[in-house]
Amino acid sequence: MPHLLTIAVSILFDGLAYAMFLFITSVGLSVTMGLMGFVNLAHGAFAMAGGYIVVSLTRSLGIGFVPSLLISAVIVAVASVPFERGLYRRLYKSTDLEQVLLTIGLAFMAIAAFTFFYGPIPKSVPLPSWLEGDVNLGFRSFPSYRAFLILIGAVLITVLWYAFERTNIGAKIRAAVDNRRMAESVGINVDRLFTLTFALGSGLAALGGGFAIQLFGLTPYFAVLYLVLFLIVVAVGGLGSLKGTLLAALVIGIIDTGGKYMFPQAGNFFIYAITVIVLLIKPAGFYGRE
Amino acid sequence: MAANETMTRSTADEAARERAADYLLRRHYVRWPEVLPWLIAIGCYFAFPDRMTFGSQVLIMVMFALSLDLILGYAGIVSLGHAAFFGLGAYTVALAAMKLGWTEPVSGILAAGVVAALVGVAVGWFILRYRGLTLLMLTIAFAAMLQEAGNIRSDFTGGYDGLPGLTFDPLLGHFQYDLYGHTNYVYVLVVLAVVFYFVRRIVYSPFGQALTGIRENVRRMHAIGSPVHRRLVTVYAISAGIAGIAGALFTQTNAYVTLTVFDFDVSAKVMVMLILGGTGRLYGAFLGAAVYMIFEDKLSKLSPTFWQFGIGLLLVLAVMFARRGLLGLADTAWRRIVKRGAP
Numbered sequence: 001m002p003h004l005l006t007i008a009v010s011i012l013f014d015g016l017a018y019a020m021f022l023f024i025t026s027v028g029l030s031v032t033m034g035l036m037g038f039v040n041l042a043h044g045a046f047a048m049a050g051g052y053i054v055v056s057l058t059r060s061l062g063i064g065f066v067p068s069l070l071i072s073a074v075i076v077a078v079a080s081v082p083f084e085r086g087l088y089r090r091l092y093k094s095t096d097l098e099q100v101l102l103t104i105g106l107a108f109m110a111i112a113a114f115t116f117f118y119g120p121i122p123k124s125v126p127l128p129s130w131l132e133g134d135v136n137l138g139f140r141s142f143p144s145y146r147a148f149l150i151l152i153g154a155v156l157i158t159v160l161w162y163a164f165e166r167t168n169i170g171a172k173i174r175a176a177v178d179n180r181r182m183a184e185s186v187g188i189n190v191d192r193l194f195t196l197t198f199a200l201g202s203g204l205a206a207l208g209g210g211f212a213i214q215l216f217g218l219t220p221y222f223a224v225l226y227l228v229l230f231l232i233v234v235a236v237g238g239l240g241s242l243k244g245t246l247l248a249a250l251v252i253g254i255i256d257t258g259g260k261y262m263f264p265q266a267g268n269f270f271i272y273a274i275t276v277i278v279l280l281i282k283p284a285g286f287y288g289r290e
Numbered sequence: 291m292a293a294n295e296t297m298t299r300s301t302a303d304e305a306a307r308e309r310a311a312d313y314l315l316r317r318h319y320v321r322w323p324e325v326l327p328w329l330i331a332i333g334c335y336f337a338f339p340d341r342m343t344f345g346s347q348v349l350i351m352v353m354f355a356l357s358l359d360l361i362l363g364y365a366g367i368v369s370l371g372h373a374a375f376f377g378l379g380a381y382t383v384a385l386a387a388m389k390l391g392w393t394e395p396v397s398g399i400l401a402a403g404v405v406a407a408l409v410g411v412a413v414g415w416f417i418l419r420y421r422g423l424t425l426l427m428l429t430i431a432f433a434a435m436l437q438e439a440g441n442i443r444s445d446f447t448g449g450y451d452g453l454p455g456l457t458f459d460p461l462l463g464h465f466q467y468d469l470y471g472h473t474n475y476v477y478v479l480v481v482l483a484v485v486f487y488f489v490r491r492i493v494y495s496p497f498g499q500a501l502t503g504i505r506e507n508v509r510r511m512h513a514i515g516s517p518v519h520r521r522l523v524t525v526y527a528i529s530a531g532i533a534g535i536a537g538a539l540f541t542q543t544n545a546y547v548t549l550t551v552f553d554f555d556v557s558a559k560v561m562v563m564l565i566l567g568g569t570g571r572l573y574g575a576f577l578g579a580a581v582y583m584i585f586e587d588k589l590s591k592l593s594p595t596f597w598q599f600g601i602g603l604l605l606v607l608a609v610m611f612a613r614r615g616l617l618g619l620a621d622t623a624w625r626r627i628v629k630r631g632a633p
Contacts, residue, residue, distance in 0.1 A: 021352055091609070094423055097368050098609050099566055104558060105605025112599035224554065228430055235427040269438035272431040279431075280416060283424045 009140070011258045017146035019253025021215060025208030026233040028201015034177040034240015036092050037192050042083075043101040044227030045110035049208020051075045051123075051218040052114055058125045065127055069210040075205030084198045089191075107223050114207055114220040122217035138202025149211055156204070157246060164242050173197060178239035188230050205230075220251065232275045238288025247286050253263075302391070318494035324457055327576045331479055335472075346543045349478045350536050353485055355564045355575035357532035361491060363570030364498060365525050366505030371429030373556035374413075374436050375406040379534030380541040380551050381440070382406070384453045388445045390401035393459045399481065399538040406534020414526035418519060421508075430554065437552035444549075452548030456541065474543045474573045481539060484530055490572060491527065501525055502570075562601060565608060568615025575618055625633070 029043045041283040052074035057063045061288070082104070090097050131148055134141040164170040176190045184190050210220060210224070217224075233252060237244030252271055259270035278285070335459055354376055361367040379402035386392035386401065417428040440447040447453070461477055492498050500521055503511045511518050541547045550556070559582075567578025590597040612619050 030531045033394075033423065037422075039426065084410050094609075096426065097362070098613065100368060100370070100426070100563075102609040104562075105365055105602040105609070108602030108605065109599050112595045112597075112602060112604075113594045115598075155372070183513070227435065228554065231423075231427055234429070239423070263442075265444075266442055269435065269442060272435040272438065275431045276428060276435065279424055279428055283420045 015254030015257035019249040023249035026230040030245045042106040045107045045223040047205040047209035048222040051209035056211040070160045073203040076206035077199040080202035093221045111220045116216045126216030206215040221245040241287035244287030252286045312340035328436045342475040346474045346478045351579040353536040355579045357529045360529040365501040369429040371433035375435035375530040375533035376537035377551040378406045378549045379537030383538040384542045395458045402538030403531040403535040407531030410530025414523040418522045440549045454546040568617035
């Protein structure tokens with residue numbers, strides 16, 4: 001019995017860490033998709049770019065891992081703005097297909113560019129000593145890297161929740177997701193709001209990409225390999241819903257981790273099965289609007 | 291005066307109506323440029339006798355892209371999981387040959403088409419109620435699920451190592467397969483011609499017209515009482531069947547198959563081919579698949595990285611400047627020339 005409990009706690013812990021990664025990376029995608037209905041398949045590329053910038057900062061410039069995460073998130077957030085202004089903006093009113101093609105094209109270009117500069121071999125980064133090894137929580141010890149990820153995730157959830165629910169700008173975003181035309185007619189500048197959330201979402205994706213280096217190993221194919229996961233979290237959670245994204249990340253993170261513990265040969269089967277079941281029952285996701 | 295005006299307007303209306311009716315009556319006629327791709331395909335048989343293996347692969351991708359054109363170009367269903375049906379067809383033939391000893395090729399591809407089409411009906415019936423991101427995700431998830439399921443039962447499917455060394459009976463009991471793939475090329479070309487004829491009939495039928503209507507304005511189609519869901523499921527199943535036949539030919543010509551046929555990359559690649567050629571115009575699949583495969587063959591040998599970058603750039607440029615693909619560009623250029631030439 002105690003053995004079973006140990007496994008359950010491990011699954012829960014690893015699942016939680018995985019869920020935090022999924023949440024951090026996908027939340028921006030969810031909000032931008034909710035705002036503009038834009039199918040952004042290049043989101044994974046921004047996450048990957050974030051990861052590679054962390055690699056460069058730590059390996060070449062000798063900056064610490066945690067400051068590198070922050071710097072990389074800021075760089076990617078700023079760099080994403082010209083993409084939104086120059087390319088994405090022209091296609092807001094286009095069909096799904098055109099958005100899919102544009103962004104998949106960008107993802108391909110990103111994969112090729114990063115393969116050219118960093119090579120196809122998985123990268124790793126040096127970690128500070130306090131992130132290696134285990135942290136003892138009294139009743140048992142956990143890997144400190146994952147514990148740190150969960151902590152950051154929890155902090156971000158709190159901050160985002162506050163920003164979304166309690167600030168003026170959050171109210172504007174919610175209004176624009178609910179009814180864009182109405183929001184515009186009461187004088188909210190939805191375009192500028194979108195640029196802002198796009199930059200923020202890309203920055204968060206970069207942060208997730210930074211964390212991913214030590215979780216999965218970073219290769220240029222990260223951009224499409226994990227993209228499907230981010231899209232699943234967004235679709236299952238419901239577009240533009242913070243609560244939905246969090247719930248979807250938790251469900252998928254924990255069930256997938258559990259599934260891999262118990263049936264290692266099943267791979268990602270459980271994730272896809274959950275996706276199909278949820279979407280067949282609730283096509284707009286947990287908290288999406290029909 | 292007023293009566294006179296009504297009179298001229300009604301004759302003008304009449305003429306316009308006649309022109310429209312004329313267009314509808316004649317648009318399915320075979321025009322001379324349509325012969326061209328087929329002549330080229332036959333010409334390649336004589337011009338490049340040592341590249342026939344590659345040629346068969348191009349024709350298979352043409353068929354696969356054609357199946358996608360039917361749902362994407364005509365019915366407007368955006369699918370990033372069409373490899374599911376390609377893979378189903380590929381594995382139907384492979385497993386039938388391996389486990390049941392069913393090695394007759396022609397009945398093999400028919401069986402593959404039927405299996406893929408039946409799965410297409412079942413899946414389509416569920417997922418075609420949705421549109422947009424939900425539909426896109428469901429198509430991706432379905433293909434990925436098949437791949438994972440195949441991997442779980444890798445004792446049965448051979449997993450990512452694949453099922454190598456499949457052998458098939460001589461074609462129609464007579465024609466042996468040669469090392470250079472000449473038999474295969476002719477075989478694939480003939481199957482493609484049959485499939486193409488079938489697709490062309492569908493596209494210009496009232497059913498095809500209804501699909502275009504659904505693509506353009508689904509609400510109006512509902513409003514005039516068109517059975518939208520049933521039509522979408524039907525075309526999805528037909529498209530799945532054709533993709534299955536393409537997959538079956540893929541297995542037969544390569545004599546092996548692995549689970550990579552279900553890759554997301556495969557689904558994305560076939561979509562890129564179709565977009566490159568032009569959607570909703572049948573020959574877009576031809577041109578797109580051929581151009582893509584030939585460039586890939588040449589350029590990816592030089593540098594796979596630059597090839598991938600180029601494809602990405604091409605997609606971005608296509609969306610920005612040439613939304614109707616290469617054939618669309620050719621169309622525009624042709625119209626411009628004709629206009630300039632006219633007095």
